[in-house]
Every structure is written in C-alpha cells, then in structure tokens.
Amino acid sequence: MTTTTPSRVRRTALPWPALLALGTAVFITSLTETLPAGVLPEMSADLGVSAGAAGQAVTVYAAGTALTAVPLAAATTSVPRKSLLLAAMTVFLVANTLTAAAPGYAVLLAARFLAGIAAGLAWAILAGLARSIAPAAREGRAIAVTMTGIPLALSLGVPAGTLIGRHTGWQAAFAAVSVATLAVIGWIARSVPAAHRPESADEAKATVPRTLRVPGVAAVMTVVVTFVLGHTIVYAYIASYLRQAGLGRSTGTVLLLFGAACLAGIWFVGRHVDRGLRVLAWSGAALFTLSTAAFALTTAPWAVGAAAVIWGLGWGGVPTLLQTAAGRAGLRHGRAAADTAQAVLVTLWNVAMMLGGIVGGVLLEGLGATSVAVAAAVLGATSLLVVVLARRHAFPAHPTAPPAPGGVTTPAPRTP
Template identity: 60%
Template sequence: MTSTSTLPRADATLPWAALLALGTAVFITSLTETIPAGVLPHMASSLDITAGEAGQSVTAYAAGTALTAIPLVTATAHWARKPLLLGALLVFTVANTLTAVTPNYPVLLVSRVLAGVAAGLAWALLAGYARRIAPEGLEGRAIAVTMVGIPLALSLGVPAGTLIGQQIGWRVTFGAITGLTVIVMLWTVISVPSVPAASGTQRGRVTARTALSVPGMAAIMAVVVTFVLGHTVIYAYVAPYLEHAELGSSTDLVLLVFGAVCLVSIWYTGRHIDTALRHLTITAAVLFTVAVAAFSVTTATAVVWAAAVLWGLGWGGVPTLLQTAAGQLGGKHSPATADAAQAILVTLWNAAMAAGGVIGGILLQGIDITAVPITAAALGLLSLVVVLVARRGFPSDHGDAA
C-alpha cells in the first residue's frame, strides 16, 4: 500500500477559535494533573497530612485517567462528540471545585480520581476532534495547535499556579482552574463545531483490541511508552540531577528555558508535521537521546545547559507527533478507530508517567543519580529504533510501501 501526504489547498485555513478552545482545554487538564507538585506543603499543612500523602493526589489523578479512558471511549463511541466533550468538562469542573473546598484527605483523593476520569475522556477526544474539524492536509497542524496547551501548562501554568497557591492559598489555585474551565465550556459551545459519532455500522465494534490490531498501531504505542517513560524518568528527578551538577540554585531557570524551548519545538512541529511526520519523530528521538546521554557523561555547566535546550527541542513536539501518528493511522479505518487509538495512547501515556516516577526513584535510591539519565537515554534510543523500523506506524513523508 502506498501512503502519501495530502497537501492542503492554497486557500485552506485553520478554524482558530475552535482549536484554541480545544487547546485551552488541554492546558487546563495538563495543569490540573501537575499543579499539586507546586503546592504540596500547603496542601499537607491545610489538611493535616504528610507531604507524601498529599503527593498521592497526583497519583490518584493519573490512576483515574489510566483506568477509565479506554472503557469510557468504547462505551461512548456512538455519542455525539461535542456534548460528550462538554459533559467531560462539566465533570472536570465539579471535581476541581470539590478539590478546592475539600474538608479532608479522603475527599481530596476522590475529587482527584474524578478529575482524572473526566480529563482522560477529554484527552481521548481532543486530538481526534481537532483532526476532524481541520481542512484536509492540515490535520497535523490542527493537532499541534491543540497540544500547545501541554508545554504552556508545564512552563507557565504550573509556576503561575504555584505562585498563587503560595501567596493566596492552594484552594484559590483550584478555584481559578474551575473558573477557567467554565469559560472554556462557554467558548466551546460558541466556537467549536459539532462532529458526529461513529456511523451505525461502527457502533460497538471498535475496541482497544480492534485499534491495536491495525498494522503499525502497536509500534506507535510502543514509542509512546518508551519515550514518555524515558522523559519522565529524567524530568521527575531533574532537581536532584542539577544539584549533582552543582546547578541546584538554577533549577527554576533551567526548567523555564526547557519550557520555552518546548514551545519553539511545538511551533516548528506544527508548521511541518503534515509533510514531515516521520522525519520530525526521528529527529525528536535523536535530540532527546543525545541530550540525556550528555547528562550522564558530564556535569560541565555549559554542556548541561546545552543538553537542556536539546532536550526541550526533542520533547516539545512529541505529544503532537505521537497523537497525530495514532490519529492518522486510526482515521484511515474510521473515526471510531481513531478515538479508540487516542484512548489507548492516553492510558499508556499516564501509565508511563506513573512508572517513570517510580523507576526514577528506584534508580536514584538504589544506584545513584547518574543511573537516571543513562536509563532515560537507553529508553530514548529504544524509541528511535522502533520509529526507524516501524514504517507502517511512521510512514515515509513522501510515501512508501506500507
């Protein structure tokens, strides 16, 4: 089979208002997942629990997403997409409101699981939604615009939310997220067009197993696991690494530079993804692997800074690249298959994030800090190898036999 890139019409334009609404939803869900890390001491003090117990609020969110994304997407395959997305955002609003007013630790955990469930469903819908409302030939760019919410949440949202939490209170941070979610819901109602559910012949037939049976899909999911696992192993423990490199006092600045470079990466990825997905994915894996390998070889200040920049360039576009690869491959079969593929991706993504934190901690405590970047580099190299050999999942940008 021959696969060729579809070129957009010269007069084709993106539905910017709708895509930015979807992108803001991505920003909110990404921010809510990670924001407790910046306000853990305040949450712990307020609820009279330990910082470790407060940290489980991140785990609860990830668990809610990982455990329910696939069954929820399968169960709602015949539902119209816009009401389903609005419903997920409504549940997300209720969950964050409950977090903001929680009287105790058990209620906190319940609210975080509920938020994770809603976010998982929304995440499984958003990339496919962006793809389906984009002009033909601009689907990848549409996903890139939507996914810009991820680096924005990490580089700008988390520091801002942490500052609010420190200065006013962590409950205010979650209350602000609730308010922003309400705005996004109204924005979605006004600006995002409706898209139909799967056709009657597709209802009830597309499951996770069906999506994974598509030739090339398993390879894409393997890259999701290895790449996200490698990134999380080093990202979760970048502060101890920087302390080891005698740059502990610059951790916030290093992460700010990393986040800014991620934005550059996602911009460039969005500009070229519709004609160069395979090339961009290979380049991302190479940059990431070289960067974290450099962390393991030397702690020279100039090298560490340069490696942080390469890391950001490699990682920034990865969410867009992998979601586009899964969406395009699944979309060749049916919209329902594309949605099921996104649900699998969301599940594996969150599972890899959770595993990355655990594995990184084991390496740090059981061996030493240098084992962390070495492991991340090995996972990055494995990702590169899979991309190179998986021509069905990552087909040639100019068409080749699949």
C-alpha cells in the same frame, strides 16, 4: 495574478477560535494534573498529612485517567464528540471545585480521581475532534495547535498556580482553575462546530485488541511507552539530579531553558507535521537520546544547559507527533478505531508517567543521579529504533489518507 476565492480560504484556513478553545482545554487538564507539585507544602500543612501523602494527589489523578480512558471511550463511540467533550469538561469543573472546597484528605483524593476520569475522557477525544474540524492535509497542524496547551501548562501555568497558592492558599489555585474551566466550556460551546460523520457497523466495532491489530498502532503505542517513560524519569528528578551534580542553584535556569525550547519545538512540529511526521519523530527521539546521554556523561554547567535546550527541542512536539501518528494509523479502520487508539494512548501515557516516577525514584536512591540519565537515554534510543523500523505504517515518510469505502488507500494531498 493569482487570486484566492472566499470558498478556497474557508476550505484551507484553520478554525482558529475552535482550536484555541480546544488548546485551552488541554492547558487546563494538563495544569490540573501537575498543579499539586507546585503547592505541595501548603497542601501538606493544611490537610495535616506528610508531603508524600499530599503528593498522592498527582498519583490518583493519573490513575483515574489510566483506568477509565479506554472503557469510557469505548462506551461513548456513538455520542457526538462536541457534546461528549462538554460533558467531560463539566465533570472536570465539578471535580476541581470539590478539590478547592475539600474539607479533608479523603475528599481531596476522591475529587482528584474524578478529575482524572474526566480529563482522561477529554484527552481521548480532543485530538480526534481537532482533526475532524480541520481542513484536509492540515490535521496535524490542528492537533499541534491543540497540544500547545501542554508545554504552556508546564512552563507558565504551574508557576502561576504556585504563585497563587503560596500567597492566597492552595485552594485558591484550584478555584482559579475552576473559573477558567467554566469559561472554556462556554468557549467550546460557542466556537467548536459539531462533527457529524456516521460510522458503519464495521467501523463501530473498534475494540482495543482490534485497534491494536491495525497496522502501525502497536508501534506507535510502543513509542508512547518508551518515550514518555524516559522523559518522566528525568523530568521528575531533574532537581535531584542537578543537586547531586552540584548545580542545585541552576534548577530554575535549566527548567526555563527546557520550557522555552519546548515551545520552539512544538511550533516547529506544528508547521511541518503534516508533511514530515517521520523525520520529526526520529529527530525528536534522537535529540532526546542525545540530551539525556549528555546528562549522563558530564555535569559541566554549559553542557547541562545545552542538553536542557536539546531535550526541550526533542520533547516539545512529541504529544503532537504521537497523537497524529496514532490518529492516522487508527483511521485506516475508521473514526471509531482512531478514537480508541487515542484512548489507548492516553492510558499508556499516564501509566508511563506513573512508572517513570517509581522507576526514577528507585534508580536515584539506589544508583545515583547518573543512572536516571542513563535509563532515560536507553529508553530514548529504544524509541528511536522503533520509529526507524516502523517506516511503513506507524511513521511513514509519505502520509496516506483514510481508506475510501472500497478499501483503497490514497496518498494524502500535499499542503500548498
């Protein structure tokens, strides 16, 4: 009979309390980014601005993240990761509280920009921190648990925030996020262990150009831009697409199907990412391409519903897959390079989201709803092509462990 010793359990079990705390931080930052979309009418009326002007609360948040994630990550490479995350979440708490108490439009935008800065820094280190506290060969699953906060924010958090905002005011929704942020700060402080690993002088020189020259990093970033841009183009305008297709009343159902499939996708990816990164990456890109092509070719209700499910299955695990791929590629040059790669990913992710809103709007107004789906399908196919070609470093079939001090890279241990 085989027995498992307590020490063996400690070496292989995931640190669930710590990972759930990190996942809650991801949930809160993701929710805060998109929450204005759910309370836009209330914000617009209360602040005395147009709906378009109120919508810039989302834009300035993304801009704060995109403009500062890389320089802040580079400037804080020597700061302990746990302490840095606690500092970022504290600034985030202040920014959200200021948003809830904003006396006017200008203060609101300034608070949202500050929140975006704090979230960008937190996002740049969350995946690396999850990876550093996980057992060997389970780093991908640890990142998956942390990234679960993204689909939960979209499928549960935003509707809940919208409900609060419509019944008690949009300020109450942001105040609730502040209360949750305060709680998660205490949770992180109590449950997340400090990650100590001194960097060599060479590893600390992890500039963006140098990190992008690490084999595999540039290919991962290419997929980030094309995949996120394609997803945002169709996600931002799915309601308009369905309305033009005569399916406007089905918007809630389509988004529910998409959200449920996202949760299934991230669960599956979390279980298999450590040993199947490549297969999962090209499968996700293929499913996304198939679903958006279906949106372009047919508006039959059953087909649109099926496409929404396929879309969610393909997209749900993408944050985990790309964070894992970027971290693995960057680790070939040390932890600092891995953290810089994560910061670049966060920046490009938010840039792609901003561009997706612009490009999707231009296509929708100029060429109609079908063009939105066609553009997303083309971008999905481009992502698939890059994943297929980048089989050696960015999306390898067999993951490798970080290089030893002598520079020898060895295969990563297999999960039992």
